[in-house]
Amino acid sequence: MSPIRYRGRHRKPRTSRTVGLRLIRGGVLSGVVGTVAVTGTAGPASATEQPAESTGELPVxxxxxxxxxxxxxxxxxxxxxxxxxxxxxxxxxxxxxxxxxxxxxxxxxxxxxxxxxxxxxxxxxxxxxxxxxxxxxxxxxxxxxSAAESANSPEVSTLSAPAPSGGAAAVLDFARSQLGDAYVMGGTGPDSWDCSGLVQAAFQYVGVSLPRVSGDQAAAGTQVSLDALQPGDILWWGSSPGSAYHVAIYTGNGTFIGAQNASTGVVERDLSYDAPSGAVRVL
CATH class of the missing domain: 1.20.5 (Single alpha-helices involved in coiled-coils or other helix-helix interfaces)
Structure with a gap:
């Protein structure tokens, strides 16, 4: 194996990185400085104008x-x-x-x-x-x-009386002229009567003023015995004159005229039909 020889390689010279960075930084710095200079020149004018604009808008x-x-x-x-x-x-x-x-x-x-x-x-x-x-x-x-007993009572045995004269005759005439009229409770004529209404009207016909109701009429004059009746006497029925509940007019000869009830009207009856309790004389 042949020995290896290291030979130095030829390299191109390179620009130092440090130098390049310095140049870039220098360019950037120059640009920044220029910008600052321009801004600094324009800045005072803007600074002087801004307060004027703000001062004008605040009141609005x-x-x-x-x-x-x-x-x-x-x-x-x-x-x-x-x-x-x-x-x-x-x-x-x-x-x-x-x-x-x-x-x-x-x-x-x-x-x-x-x-x-x-x-x-x-x-x-x-x-x-x-x-x-x-x-x-x-x-x-x-x-x-009591009809049978009344026929034999002393009240009937003394019924004969003298004929009426003067005011009594006129009272009887008035009463007889109403025979056949109707009976109406509270009636005072001229075509319907109750018992005291008929008696009051008959005596008023001759100028004698009587109370309106039976009890007062029965107590208005002088009480007389049923043994001494005279035509024109007022007959009454009840326990006493003041409490009388019915009245009629004695006509003589054992008869009387009265407004009896709704079924009979004004009629003439014998005393035996309904024996009275007492009598009063006002004439």
């Missing part, structure tokens, strides 16, 4: 901000006013509804009270009518039961 911005703030405040105030108005309207509506409900309740209560009063009045009237009808029916029944 401030005025715009003030206007915006005023508008915002006004909008807030308007919103508050609108909200308050809405609340006031809702409150007024609520009060109106409550007032209407209260008025309706009061009207309903008044109507119910009126209806109750009317119903009570109707019931009272019906009860009064029923009580009077029962009283009359009881009186008639008692009269029918």
């Amino acid at each position: 911005v401030s005025a715009a901000l003030a206007t915006s703030s005023a508008r915002a405040a006004q909008a807030t105030e308007d919103l508050a006013t609108h909200t308050e108005q809405q609340r006031a309207l809702a409150w007024a509506q609520e009060r109106a509804i409550v007032a209407a409900q209260r008025e309706a309740a009061e009207q309903r209560e008044a109507a119910e009270q009126r209806a109750a009063e009317e119903a009570a009045a109707r019931r009272a009237a019906e009860e009064a009518a029923r009580a009077e009808a029962e009283e009359r029916a009881a009186a008639e029944e008692a009269a029918n039961e």
